[in-house]
Amino acid sequence: MTKTPDTPAPCAGMGDVHHSHPEEPMEQLSRRARVAVPELVVTCECDQSPREPCSGSHQPDEESICSDSGLSGSPASSLALRKLSNSSSTGLSPASSFEECEEDLMGYSDYNQSPGEPLTADLWKKSKNMVNWSPTPVAVKKRSPWVQVVGHAGNFQMGSDGRLLKKFCECEQQCFLQLMSDSLHPFVPGYYGVTQRDEQDYNLMDDLLADFDSPCIMDCKMGSRTYLEEELEKARECPQPRRDMYLKMIAVDPNAPTADERARQAVLKTRYMQWRETLSSTATLGFRIEGIKKSDGTCNTNFKRTKYKDEVIQTLEDFVDSNMLILRSYQQRLKELRGVLEKSDFFKAHEVVGSSLLFVHDLTGKAGIWMIDFGKTVPLPPPLTLDHRSPWVEGNREDGYLWGLDNFIDILTNILPEK
Numbered sequence: 001m002t003k004t005p006d007t008p009a010p011c012a013g014m015g016d017v018h019h020s021h022p023e024e025p026m027e028q029l030s031r032r033a034r035v036a037v038p039e040l041v042v043t044c045e046c047d048q049s050p051r052e053p054c055s056g057s058h059q060p061d062e063e064s065i066c067s068d069s070g071l072s073g074s075p076a077s078s079l080a081l082r083k084l085s086n087s088s089s090t091g092l093s094p095a096s097s098f099e100e101c102e103e104d105l106m107g108y109s110d111y112n113q114s115p116g117e118p119l120t121a122d123l124w125k126k127s128k129n130m131v132n133w134s135p136t137p138v139a140v141k142k143r144s145p146w147v148q149v150v151g152h153a154g155n156f157q158m159g160s161d162g163r164l165l166k167k168f169c170e171c172e173q174q175c176f177l178q179l180m181s182d183s184l185h186p187f188v189p190g191y192y193g194v195t196q197r198d199e200q201d202y203n204l205m206d207d208l209l210a211d212f213d214s215p216c217i218m219d220c221k222m223g224s225r226t227y228l229e230e231e232l233e234k235a236r237e238c239p240q241p242r243r244d245m246y247l248k249m250i251a252v253d254p255n256a257p258t259a260d261e262r263a264r265q266a267v268l269k270t271r272y273m274q275w276r277e278t279l280s281s282t283a284t285l286g287f288r289i290e291g292i293k294k295s296d297g298t299c300n301t302n303f304k305r306t307k308y309k310d311e312v313i314q315t316l317e318d319f320v321d322s323n324m325l326i327l328r329s330y331q332q333r334l335k336e337l338r339g340v341l342e343k344s345d346f347f348k349a350h351e352v353v354g355s356s357l358l359f360v361h362d363l364t365g366k367a368g369i370w371m372i373d374f375g376k377t378v379p380l381p382p383p384l385t386l387d388h389r390s391p392w393v394e395g396n397r398e399d400g401y402l403w404g405l406d407n408f409i410d411i412l413t414n415i416l417p418e419k
């Protein structure tokens with residue numbers, strides 16, 4: 001789903017929700033101190049393609065329909081537009097134009113699995129060598145057009161029967177396979193293996209919007225850190241300053257780059273990510289709002305500076321049009337999720353970075369929240385486990401996911417009237 005220069009913006013931005021805060025509350029300052037931001041020094045420039053944990057699916061030449069600077073991209077392509085996120089003027093793209101077709105399934109299996117049933121790791125092992133298996137034809141549900149709120153442009157295609165194709169990423173596949181037999185199963189999209197379209201592999205999953213009618217959607221990136229420890233190590237060993245990220249940075253704050261970065265007209269990815277963390281609520285609250293699409297079709301991905309609790313509250317109230325019943329459903333669902341996360345074997349044993357919670361509700365009052373984007377969710381070396389609440393110190397791999405979830409739940413509890 002790529003915006004071409006001639007494509008009219010399908011959704012209007014809602015403006016910058018940043019409100020000036022002359023003084024930062026003490027509580028937030030102390031929260032910020034939890035995050036030790038390692039300094040990065042550029043010592044050399046390597047001419048290597050970046051090895052991204054699950055960014056193999058991100059093509060530098062893909063264009064974005066939703067980038068506020070319009071200048072995101074990969075190291076290889078400084079002006080390539082490939083991100084959907086963070087635009088005030090353009091937003092999501094209805095995927096209704098995607099042709100619906102049967103997928104050539106590589107992941108389905110007839111090993112006691114009914115069509116439509118999500119795949120488990122065992123079934124995957126048995127079935128991974130199967131190609132071009134045609135599932136029994138099933139009635140195609142009518143549904144609202146799928147929309148992508150944020151993320152990499154060109155990563156998704158609509159499938160048939162309420163499913164979605166996301167460009168294949170092995171890291172994500174491994175997570176989905178384990179998640180299908182973990183207690184977190186009800187909180188992630190059902191996974192159906194790998195499918196091919198136009199010689200491109202995709203992970204096939206449930207479209208979480210399929211059962212909603214003109215849904216309102218919010219993407220919140222969870223955790224206090226948005227890059228993996230291994231990305232930090234790599235940036236030290238082989239720094240690859242990025243011009244696209246420098247351009248995204250100065251589009252938001254021309255004074256943000258250091259003198260050295262200004263001279264190079266480039267910043268390291270980890271430095272850019274750290275800057276984004278402290279600019280938004282990631283560092284202070286352990287989550288940040290990435291984008292919102294409302295049922296009237298408006299979309300706002302301009303939340304880079306949404307940092308303080310009162311800004312988050314205002315954004316949440318606007319997202320639900322002040323409907324406290326919806327907020328209560330969300331609060332309940334988050335509490336359930338927290339309970340399951342605290343016991344999940346998968347969660348204990350993974351560093352969960354850059355993963356989002358997708359909030360979806362519609363005018364009927366139906367509401368749900370699911371975990372998405374496991375492109376940077378990586379297994380820990382046994383016996384290491386995380387509590388996901390301890391502050392991150394390089395080496396401990398803590399991601400602050402549960403700390404962010406606690407803060408999110410507290411914020412909802414503060415907004416909601418007591419029962």
Ligand SMILES: O=P(O)(O)O[C@H]1[C@H](O)[C@@H](OP(=O)(O)O)[C@H](OP(=O)(O)O)[C@@H](OP(=O)(O)O)[C@H]1O
Pocket residue numbers: 052054055058072073074083085086150151152226248269273276354355373375376
């Ligand atoms: O949101 P903006 O400020 O545009 O920055 C983006 C997001 O952090 C992306 O994370 P997400 O995919 O969670 O949205 C990240 O992709 P990764 O997740 O691959 O790190 C992009 O890195 P590049 O893809 O390297 O540009 C980075 O440019």
Ligand SMILES: Nc1ncnc2c1ncn2[C@@H]1O[C@H](COP(=O)(O)OP(=O)(O)O)[C@@H](O)[C@H]1O
Pocket residue numbers: 147148149150151152153155164189205206207208209217219356358372373374375
């Ligand atoms: N299973 C899903 N069902 C419905 N929408 C989804 C699903 N997965 C992702 N999306 C949409 O796509 C966007 C980007 O998803 P994400 O997995 O984060 O992609 P990327 O890896 O490119 O960042 C989300 O904000 C959401 O709007």
